[in-house]
Amino acid sequence: MENGRSALSDxxxxxxTGLLGTSLGLALRRAGIDVRLRDTKSETLAExxxxxxxxxxxxxxxxxxxxxxxxxxxxxxxxVADLLDAGDAEYATDVASVKAMPAEQVRARLGPAGRYVxxxxxxxxxxxxxxxxxxxxxxxxxxxxxxxxxxxxQAVTRALAVAxxxxxxxxxxxxxxxxxxxxxxxxxxHLVSVLMAARLVDAPDHxxxxxxxxxxxxxxxxxxxxxxxxEILSANAAAVHDVxxxxxxxxDRTLAALASPEPARSAxxxxxxxxxxxxxxxxxKHGEAHAEFVTVAVMVDDRPGQLARLFADVDAAGANVExxxxxxxxxxxxxxxxxxxxxxxxxxxxxxLTERGWNVPR
Amino acid sequence: MENGRSALSDxxxxxxTGLLGTSLGLALRRAGIDVRLRDTKSETLAExxxxxxxxxxxxxxxxxxxxxxxxxxxxxxxxVADLLDAGDAEYATDVASVKAMPAEQVRARLGPAGRYVxxxxxxxxxxxxxxxxxxxxxxxxxxxxxxxxxxxxQAVTRALAVAxxxxxxxxxxxxxxxxxxxxxxxxxxHLVSVLMAARLVDAPDHxxxxxxxxxxxxxxxxxxxxxxxxEILSANAAAVHDVxxxxxxxxDRTLAALASPEPARSAxxxxxxxxxxxxxxxxxKHGEAHAEFVTVAVMVDDRPGQLARLFADVDAAGANVExxxxxxxxxxxxxxxxxxxxxxxxxxxxxxLTERGWNVPR
Numbered sequence: 001m002e003n004g005r006s007a008l009s010d011x012x013x014x015x016x017t018g019l020l021g022t023s024l025g026l027a028l029r030r031a032g033i034d035v036r037l038r039d040t041k042s043e044t045l046a047e048x049x050x051x052x053x054x055x056x057x058x059x060x061x062x063x064x065x066x067x068x069x070x071x072x073x074x075x076x077x078x079x080v081a082d083l084l085d086a087g088d089a090e091y092a093t094d095v096a097s098v099k100a101m102p103a104e105q106v107r108a109r110l111g112p113a114g115r116y117v118x119x120x121x122x123x124x125x126x127x128x129x130x131x132x133x134x135x136x137x138x139x140x141x142x143x144x145x146x147x148x149x150x151x152x153x154q155a156v157t158r159a160l161a162v163a164x165x166x167x168x169x170x171x172x173x174x175x176x177x178x179x180x181x182x183x184x185x186x187x188x189x190h191l192v193s194v195l196m197a198a199r200l201v202d203a204p205d206h207x208x209x210x211x212x213x214x215x216x217x218x219x220x221x222x223x224x225x226x227x228x229x230x231e232i233l234s235a236n237a238a239a240v241h242d243v244x245x246x247x248x249x250x251x252d253r254t255l256a257a258l259a260s261p262e263p264a265r266s267a268x269x270x271x272x273x274x275x276x277x278x279x280x281x282x283x284x285k286h287g288e289a290h291a292e293f294v295t296v297a298v299m300v301d302d303r304p305g306q307l308a309r310l311f312a313d314v315d316a317a318g319a320n321v322e323x324x325x326x327x328x329x330x331x332x333x334x335x336x337x338x339x340x341x342x343x344x345x346x347x348x349x350x351x352x353l354t355e356r357g358w359n360v361p362r
Numbered sequence: 363m364e365n366g367r368s369a370l371s372d373x374x375x376x377x378x379t380g381l382l383g384t385s386l387g388l389a390l391r392r393a394g395i396d397v398r399l400r401d402t403k404s405e406t407l408a409e410x411x412x413x414x415x416x417x418x419x420x421x422x423x424x425x426x427x428x429x430x431x432x433x434x435x436x437x438x439x440x441x442v443a444d445l446l447d448a449g450d451a452e453y454a455t456d457v458a459s460v461k462a463m464p465a466e467q468v469r470a471r472l473g474p475a476g477r478y479v480x481x482x483x484x485x486x487x488x489x490x491x492x493x494x495x496x497x498x499x500x501x502x503x504x505x506x507x508x509x510x511x512x513x514x515x516q517a518v519t520r521a522l523a524v525a526x527x528x529x530x531x532x533x534x535x536x537x538x539x540x541x542x543x544x545x546x547x548x549x550x551x552h553l554v555s556v557l558m559a560a561r562l563v564d565a566p567d568h569x570x571x572x573x574x575x576x577x578x579x580x581x582x583x584x585x586x587x588x589x590x591x592x593e594i595l596s597a598n599a600a601a602v603h604d605v606x607x608x609x610x611x612x613x614d615r616t617l618a619a620l621a622s623p624e625p626a627r628s629a630x631x632x633x634x635x636x637x638x639x640x641x642x643x644x645x646x647k648h649g650e651a652h653a654e655f656v657t658v659a660v661m662v663d664d665r666p667g668q669l670a671r672l673f674a675d676v677d678a679a680g681a682n683v684e685x686x687x688x689x690x691x692x693x694x695x696x697x698x699x700x701x702x703x704x705x706x707x708x709x710x711x712x713x714x715l716t717e718r719g720w721n722v723p724r
Binding site for chain 1: 484487494495496498503504506533535539542543544546547548550551552553554555556557558559560561562563565568569570571572573574576577578579580581582583584585586588589591592595596599600602603605606607608609610612613614616617620621625627630631633634635636637638639640641642643644645659661664666667669670672673674676677680682683685686687688698721723
């Protein structure tokens, strides 16, 4: 399959050289694409150039095959319209995490804008700026492209080519489907994590001291940047509201079940069952459901080199590690390392690790 | 400090040889304590004995210094009362994860029962039964002991001795404080995780396919045993209700903020800020707040031996690993390994790994 290099033979112009823009530049340069960079902050641009993400765009440049706008959601439409009006690029896309809002704003500026198509690579890191950029950031991640009935086929072709050359797995869906999907799998989980973490703010120390790995998992993403998340949630407010009102209905039923004189076990059981079923639908590292992996737990202590020795032995056993977790023992130099492997390979791994002297409980 | 061996010189009787009972037997045997075991299922008892958790209790045995009742919460009171009535043990405790319900039921049977004190080791695994038992299960974990004004000092002394000999960190608090604490740090997070996971049950495949590590973290514990969790939540219904009604108030404010014509950014920002603050209060491996660790991220691919080589290099760099996460790339053989270390040691680790050829983005 032609991977899209020819569709981009006139090069790509990336506007905004933060984490996403710079990562994309690095990936496209590696794929041999001519990449021009632009940023309103000259130091940010200079750092991206120094890292090898592309060359600075110049006034005399011929129009790029595609402009990729990697700026905050609320600034997307203005940049896209300027880019196309000025002839800096023949077509344009953006990489913001919401799609209805920029699409509407572009339409308000340009009318039905066939030369623009929104897109969203499902990739990111907790750091921002060009210094955190990775050429592999998009590797294997979904990259959603959202055409509508007015979109030129060339815009779609070029956006898909960029996604593919960056190593992502391109997928097309409507703007509405995209925004509903990210509300469900990203924005609502963030709010739920925050709602739980907020309960801890004023809790007495003796309660916090009993916290274990469960509450830590649930609240991990609540640590994300408050300003950025406020923007994201505001820009996708309606779709997030839909998911959370369904959740509130379940929460109200749960509160009623807990408040009834004899707690309503069947209602609680139904909810717990839905939790197990919903959890089972999530994909793992290779796209399978989590339920398809098996966990091998190994006791380790804090002596230097324990993890290195463990993974050397895991490797010698020929096991392919799908995921790793360390189950903490607050204040103590001992813990359980949980290694997820494919079913059918767990028994051999247990045997091999036990033979090498590891404590491997069932 | 005398660690409590003499307080238990007449031995410990463990009733219920599931995961907790058998793990405790293994830990106490290792500490040189005489351990007798009892279980209504003869195969379960036999397995615990075979694993080395103790010897079967016999009709002619002298009273044990302490009976430890490790049966489901709703069965605790009956077993405790029978044990003390029959003179099988001088004092008794239990290890159920709720404390008000068994204490009330013991009182209903025995009156103010000075010879019983409830306790709760904050330890567990996702497997059940004696086969999953670990002598180190309690190592470094909080073990809460809940005396009241009627409790004999000897009951407390002996329960604390068991906790200490099992390697746990004993702490005393009232029954009400305990139940409020576990509602906050364990039961409410479980329900929140379930409420989010339940949203995924009927979601279309194209939405699920966009799921990443965030929703996976939030919903991890939702996979727990529905029957067991129904019992736990029913037994601590009032305290869980308190936490969740506060959460519902925040949720209602959030829904209102999302539904207002121009989303109310300041309300959303306040909530996000509380999430960050609450998350920051959770202890890490050594009891510090998470915020006190720094993450070093390293790109790895799926080639055999990558994790072993990485941790060998981490070890050679002299770094002490506080936590590890693998950030998945569904369907692709590449990922980001995130290693948490103490602040001040991260720069050296980055340098050392970079020198050894690893891709270590900022």
